[in-house]
Structure formats: C-alpha cells, structure tokens
Amino acid sequence: MELIRLEKVDFAYDGRPPVLCGLDFSLSSGQRLGILGPNGAGKSTLFMLCMGLLRPQAGAVYGLGRACREEKDFRALRREVGYLFQDPDDQLFSLTVAEDVAFGPLNLGLGRERALELVDSTLKRLGLAGFQRRVTYHLSGGEKRLVSLATVLAMQPQAVLLDEPSNGLDETRAATLERVLVESDLSWAMVSHDRALLERTCRRVLVMKDGILQG
Amino acid sequence: MNAFVAFLWLFLPWRLELAQGHAAVSYNPQGLVLAGLITLKANAIFLAVVALLGSSQINDIFHALAHLRLPAKLVSLFILFYRYLHVMRREYLRLRQAMAVRCFTPRSNLHTYRSLAQLIGILVLRSLDRSERVYQAMLCRGFAGTFWLLDHFHWQRADTVFCALAGAVVLALGLLQWGGPLWS
Numbered sequence: 001m002e003l004i005r006l007e008k009v010d011f012a013y014d015g016r017p018p019v020l021c022g023l024d025f026s027l028s029s030g031q032r033l034g035i036l037g038p039n040g041a042g043k044s045t046l047f048m049l050c051m052g053l054l055r056p057q058a059g060a061v062y063g064l065g066r067a068c069r070e071e072k073d074f075r076a077l078r079r080e081v082g083y084l085f086q087d088p089d090d091q092l093f094s095l096t097v098a099e100d101v102a103f104g105p106l107n108l109g110l111g112r113e114r115a116l117e118l119v120d121s122t123l124k125r126l127g128l129a130g131f132q133r134r135v136t137y138h139l140s141g142g143e144k145r146l147v148s149l150a151t152v153l154a155m156q157p158q159a160v161l162l163d164e165p166s167n168g169l170d171e172t173r174a175a176t177l178e179r180v181l182v183e184s185d186l187s188w189a190m191v192s193h194d195r196a197l198l199e200r201t202c203r204r205v206l207v208m209k210d211g212i213l214q215g
Numbered sequence: 216m217n218a219f220v221a222f223l224w225l226f227l228p229w230r231l232e233l234a235q236g237h238a239a240v241s242y243n244p245q246g247l248v249l250a251g252l253i254t255l256k257a258n259a260i261f262l263a264v265v266a267l268l269g270s271s272q273i274n275d276i277f278h279a280l281a282h283l284r285l286p287a288k289l290v291s292l293f294i295l296f297y298r299y300l301h302v303m304r305r306e307y308l309r310l311r312q313a314m315a316v317r318c319f320t321p322r323s324n325l326h327t328y329r330s331l332a333q334l335i336g337i338l339v340l341r342s343l344d345r346s347e348r349v350y351q352a353m354l355c356r357g358f359a360g361t362f363w364l365l366d367h368f369h370w371q372r373a374d375t376v377f378c379a380l381a382g383a384v385v386l387a388l389g390l391l392q393w394g395g396p397l398w399s
Contacts (some may be wrong), residue, residue, distance in 0.1 A: 037236035053351045075338060075357070083355045090304050090348040095274045095294060099365050116365070133275075137301040 002028045002065055003081055003159050004050045009059035011045060019045050021211035029158050033189040034198030037082045037208030043084060043191040050082050082152035086163040088144035097147050098132035104155040122154040127176045142173045159187040166197055216261055223250045224362050291362045303342060310334055
C-alpha cells in the first residue's frame, strides 16, 4: 500500500535558491529506503514536505492515496507515518519520559491504560525499561534520541521517516536502534551520512542531488 | 532576603520631625519592635514556601497546579517554559564557551556590548526556530490542543493524618491568639 507520494515537487525557502526541483518520491508499506546526500541537499526538507510541515510551491503531495493540501488533510497520514526529528530536544517537550511517550497514543484517542502499556512495552523494546519517571532534560544525548524514537514508535505507525537516527549514539545504543528497526515490521525512509548503515538496514539506497532523488 | 530586611532595621527606628523651618531626626524604639515583627514574618513565610516547594518534585507541582484547576493553557505554558529554560540555558552556556575559546573577555566597551547583544539576539532567534520545530514535532504526533497528564493524585492515609495534624496546629494557634479569655 502506498503511504506517501510526492509528485514533481518544487520547494525553496524564502529568498533562497530552490532546494527541490521536480522531485518525485514515494514510500509504500514494505519498503525500506535509504537516502544519502550532501548537507543542505534538502533531505530534511523532503521529510517535512511528506509530513505536511512545509508546503511545496509546485507539485502535489499524496498521503494514503489522497491529495493533501491543508493541515487537516495530513492528520490521517500522521497516524500511519511517524517522523523522528534530527534534534531530540525538539521532540521531547514533556517533563517525564512516560508523559512524552504517552503523548502520541493519547492523541490517537487510546485510553490511559492502553497508553501506559504502550509506554512500558516501547521503552522495554528500546532497552529503556525503568526510564518512565526520568526527567527528559536530564537524559544524555543518546538516551534522548532513543526516547524520541520511543515517542514515535509508541504510536504504532506503519512507517517512519528517520532523520539521521544514529547521530550521536554510542556503539551499543546504535546497535540497539538498528536491531529494533530491523526486527520490526516497520517500513521507513532513512536519511543518514553513514553509507554502511544504510546498506545494512535498507533495501534500496537513493541519492539526493540537484534537487531530485537518483538511484 | 534578609538583606532587604536589614534596610528596615536601618530606617525604621528613626522618626523625622518637621517643624517650622527645621527638621530633626529622633530615636523611636517602636520602630525596632516593628522591624523585628517584619523580620520574623518574612522568614516564616520564606521557610514555609521553601519547605513546600523544595521538598516537591517539579512535575508534582505542575500536576498539582493542573489539578487545582488552574487554566490548562497556563499550566502548559509553565511546563514548556520550564522544559525549554534548560535548553536555552545550555545553548547560552555553549555560546559563551564558544566566545570564550576565541578569547572573548567581557569589558566595559562597545565590542563587549555589541557581542553580548548579538548573543541575546541569536538566542531569541534560535528559540523562535525551536518553538516552531517543537510545534511541528507535536503536530506529527497528532497534537490537537490537549496536554495529557499521566500522574493523578490519590488520597492516602498519610494525607488524612497530615491534614488532621496541620488542622490541629492551626486551631491551636488560633486559640492561643484569640481564645485567651476563654480559659483565663
């Protein structure tokens, strides 16, 4: 099933040269895509367009097969596709880990009991059992990143957009992250500068260059 | 705090007398009593606040505010403010370190003022950007205006005991203050 499709998308930030020109991209369930590309090539921009956080100047965005133009069109898509931000401090805004991880499931309308179950099981999966009462801003950089992944996974999405997921993780934590992802039945698009990681975890690697995806 | 109270001790014991054409300052012992009273009250209030807030976890305080029916928007504002204050502080310290390793030493000159102004400017800009990204991250997780609270307080035995004791103390104080004639 097709989750996201971008068709002939142009995008430029205000007063700057275009980042994306006529880009086509699609992510279907079952796919695991890796995206390589130099800094500033528009990899994060691509994800933000997919999630409806930015709007393209030209072209169309389809979420779950429907054209998405306004904020409300993207809501259904965001239930199925999660987005892991580059900076975990952007993603963790609650005081305690449990609250942050429960935020998504509660927004989905799952009850308190179910949300707390998801918090426990997701944290355990990521090797973070017992982190529930920890205060988010006292976590180390690596812990923060894994907790932000937990906040995304707790919503039980079909697919995730991962923006440099292994950045700032030590070897053990990077291995945990890789294992959790590979063993899951998630689909994803993953941006990274680590070619080896992409080749290990993704079934197809694309390169972003001159505003389009190649490969 | 007692530094402020010290000023009261300095000024309260004197009385200014204005008569035709000349002013005189004279010693007034009543002022000392007043200063003593203010010192005791200020310290008592301070200690009570420290005992209450200092022994509570910050999340408990915010949750208590929410349960005391403070407007939800206000509570969210407090929580986000507290959460990102730390991020801002770290960013500020990092920028100061970055300035320090390039041999910046604050002096009273235009260069210093300009650099510090830029530092503040960049902090404001970054926090604007960050607030944008935090909001986006929340949208991605289906945020529709509700902040969820996980912790709920339950009335426990200890609460009953504490309330009874505290109530008794307050009652006793009241009796000592106003109830004198009853048993004298």
